[in-house]
Amino acid sequence: MTGDRPVLLGLLLYLLLAATPTVLFWVVSRVVPAVLDRVAERRHRNRGEPTGPTLECVVANLRRLRREVCARSQPTHVRRVAVLAAYDDTLVQTCGLVDVDAPLASAAGPDRAFARLLTEAALEDAGIALDPPEDGTAAA
Known part of the structure; x- marks a missing residue:
């Protein structure tokens, strides 16, 4: 053997030097995006801005979908099934925004129609008019 180091130690040192850049690149590519996401989330949370759509936007979507469902x-x-599903999802989302119990969220199958009526009634009781007057004047 030439040199003062054993061959096995030299081989281990070579593998360490060869693998270090790859391992470092992999760790950085996994850790840095996660850290940046956490920092951005923390900044967004500290601003106090709402994370989802506003109540006004959701109610506007709810009324539009209700008109489509009622018009048939x-x-x-x-298309009918898709509009009804979107209406149901928007009803549940609106209930979540105004902290009202939504029976529609847990209903399935034939019970959905009745649960939809209960959910609409709960929203009406909470002060959300699903069918507001069109021009602001009441019909005689």
Whole structure:
């Protein structure tokens, strides 16, 4: 053997030097984005800004979808089912924003129609008018 180090130690040192850049790159590529996401989330949380859509936007979507559901003017069954599903999701989202119990959230199958009525009534009781007057004047 030439030199004062054993061959095995030299081989281990070579592997360490060869693998270090790859391991460092992998760790940085995993850790840095996670740290940046946490910092951005913490900054956003400290600002006190709402994280989702405003109540006004959700109620506007709810009223628009309600008009579509009540009009029954969808040309296909798939469109009718999609509009009704969007209406149900928006009802549950609105209930979450105004802290009202939403029976529709846990209903399934044939119970959904009745749960939808209960949820609409709960929102009306909470002060959200689902069918506001169109021009502000009451019909005689």
